Amino acid sequence: MRPTLILIGLLMPLTAASLLIGAAGIGMTGLFSDPHMALIMTVSRLPRTLAVILTGAALAVAGVVMQQMVRNRFVEPGTTGTAESAALGLLAVTLIAPEAPIWIKMVVASLAAMAGTALFLQLIRRLPPREFLLVPVVGLILSGVLGAVVTFIGWQTDLLQLISIWLMTGEFSGVIAGRYELLWLAAGAAALAWFAADQFSILSLGRETTTGLGLNPDAVMRLGLVVVSVVTALVIVTVGMIPFVGLVVPNIVARRMGDNLRRTLPVTAAGGATLVLACDILGRLVRFPYEVPVGTILGVVGSAIFLWLLYREPSGG
Amino acid sequence: MICVEGVSHSIGKTEILHDISVEIPKGKVTALVGPNGAGKSTLLSLIGRLMPLQSGRISVDGADTVQTPSRDLARLMAILSQTNTLGSRLRVRELVAFGRWPHHQGRPTAEDVQQVNDALVALDLIALGDRFLEALSGGQRQRAFIAMALAQGADWLLLDEPLAALDMAFARRIMAQLVTLRAAGRSVVVVVHDINHAAVWADHIVAMKAGRIAAEGPPQAVCTSKVLGDIYGMDLRVTEIDGKPLVLHHL
Ligand SMILES: Nc1ncnc2c1ncn2[C@@H]1O[C@H](COP(=O)(O)OP(=O)(O)O)[C@@H](O)[C@H]1O
Ligand SMILES: [Mg+2]
Numbered sequence: 001m002r003p004t005l006i007l008i009g010l011l012m013p014l015t016a017a018s019l020l021i022g023a024a025g026i027g028m029t030g031l032f033s034d035p036h037m038a039l040i041m042t043v044s045r046l047p048r049t050l051a052v053i054l055t056g057a058a059l060a061v062a063g064v065v066m067q068q069m070v071r072n073r074f075v076e077p078g079t080t081g082t083a084e085s086a087a088l089g090l091l092a093v094t095l096i097a098p099e100a101p102i103w104i105k106m107v108v109a110s111l112a113a114m115a116g117t118a119l120f121l122q123l124i125r126r127l128p129p130r131e132f133l134l135v136p137v138v139g140l141i142l143s144g145v146l147g148a149v150v151t152f153i154g155w156q157t158d159l160l161q162l163i164s165i166w167l168m169t170g171e172f173s174g175v176i177a178g179r180y181e182l183l184w185l186a187a188g189a190a191a192l193a194w195f196a197a198d199q200f201s202i203l204s205l206g207r208e209t210t211t212g213l214g215l216n217p218d219a220v221m222r223l224g225l226v227v228v229s230v231v232t233a234l235v236i237v238t239v240g241m242i243p244f245v246g247l248v249v250p251n252i253v254a255r256r257m258g259d260n261l262r263r264t265l266p267v268t269a270a271g272g273a274t275l276v277l278a279c280d281i282l283g284r285l286v287r288f289p290y291e292v293p294v295g296t297i298l299g300v301v302g303s304a305i306f307l308w309l310l311y312r313e314p315s316g317g
Numbered sequence: 318m319i320c321v322e323g324v325s326h327s328i329g330k331t332e333i334l335h336d337i338s339v340e341i342p343k344g345k346v347t348a349l350v351g352p353n354g355a356g357k358s359t360l361l362s363l364i365g366r367l368m369p370l371q372s373g374r375i376s377v378d379g380a381d382t383v384q385t386p387s388r389d390l391a392r393l394m395a396i397l398s399q400t401n402t403l404g405s406r407l408r409v410r411e412l413v414a415f416g417r418w419p420h421h422q423g424r425p426t427a428e429d430v431q432q433v434n435d436a437l438v439a440l441d442l443i444a445l446g447d448r449f450l451e452a453l454s455g456g457q458r459q460r461a462f463i464a465m466a467l468a469q470g471a472d473w474l475l476l477d478e479p480l481a482a483l484d485m486a487f488a489r490r491i492m493a494q495l496v497t498l499r500a501a502g503r504s505v506v507v508v509v510h511d512i513n514h515a516a517v518w519a520d521h522i523v524a525m526k527a528g529r530i531a532a533e534g535p536p537q538a539v540c541t542s543k544v545l546g547d548i549y550g551m552d553l554r555v556t557e558i559d560g561k562p563l564v565l566h567h568l
Pocket of ligand 2: 357359399
């Protein structure tokens, strides 16, 4: 219970701060009397804040689902080729059918993400089970190869700037009403994970135990693949990839509460939202009134947290 | 009754089970014994549909393990594999509770909670219920996995070397527990390493050697120096205590 309370206690003031901080000043009193302020609130601040919360929550959930699927703590969709393959799909559709509506782009990116992640899952099935560090290594290599392909095509076609936002420095400064709503779908995919929470927990006990309990491990894998791929693709289409959220939040939650997803997923989602929101606000404040992309901030903050996690003993509790 | 008919199994080019046919009686404790590599785990996994059946036919109480939906089989039999590696951080009680999944699919009832509790009590795990599995000794963890299989409450309990890593007090306790299950109308198939656990507690013994059934029958028939000596390729003395055979394999 306590982690939930702490997170809600953090998330509420951060949400308020996110609504108030920005280049144009907003005061509590002016909000209802000044139409300009009200407009900024409904068109920009509120959508942005919601986008941040949805993204953070969905990415953290996708991270933990991925980790249960491959039974390894050191992976997230950004390090297993998922993000790069989504970007590859997005790039293809941008080049072939630039006028395609956003939902087509989203579908193509999701399908590409599924294909790339399925390839990763195939690759790691062949690894010796004891060599658990090979799993993230294979993920990084696959990400690297796919990323190089994306970069090469992007370089040839003058789309490098777009790609760097998709894959490295996701940011929310461009979010306005009408341009973030796809993220509700990402949140929906994460919610789907909650309904199947037990199945993912059982899957992490191994294929044999899963079968013994009457579940089809491949079916659970496919469900996880959909969740992870849809979340990643939608986040990339709308705001760009944000690193480390899917890695550090599930790790912190697992240390304190374990891996019974039915119990931990809400905490993981709230933790992801809190972390990204805090970093987004930080990004808006460091060089006020200019902004540092949240992806950059998380690159620094996330790697620091990750190192700290690596060197700290888990609590026994 | 578990009915195995003409089952062969190959991994790569090597055949490790050769045309096995055997019947395992219902309402009994059956011990599966044999030297390392005899194929006990393979046979048990095939019965428990953990691996695809390559040839032959297996049925459990008439339910064909290939045709019957996996979910229905999970209520008919619980299987504990020989190796249980953990991919996640779970508490003992959470692990055992997953044993009830086939019955409630995510919405545990009071009955499910009760069964989990009974399984924890049976394996003396109540005090460890809130501990993470990774913070337990190998034997304690093994008990948690046995409790999970027990909580599944299936008619058939298939256990692959449940006594590995257990101290002698717990080993005996678990064998006694299996006998209690039999009294409650359930059937047990257990792979045991120490032949004497089979000799003393089992009603029926199936002995395997090199991918074939080498002997089967009641302990008195299988646990003789001739039969066991052939299977294990060593000289053995067998005595009798309280009317049960006891194999002196240490000397
Ligand atoms: N993955 C595998 N690849 C090749 N051979 C295997 C594999 N698994 C088991 N075997 C072989 O199959 C035989 C039977 O194994 P197993 O059923 O585990 O024996 P038991 O449980 O009786 O000790 C052994 O000779 C073992 O070496
Ligand atoms: Mg074995």
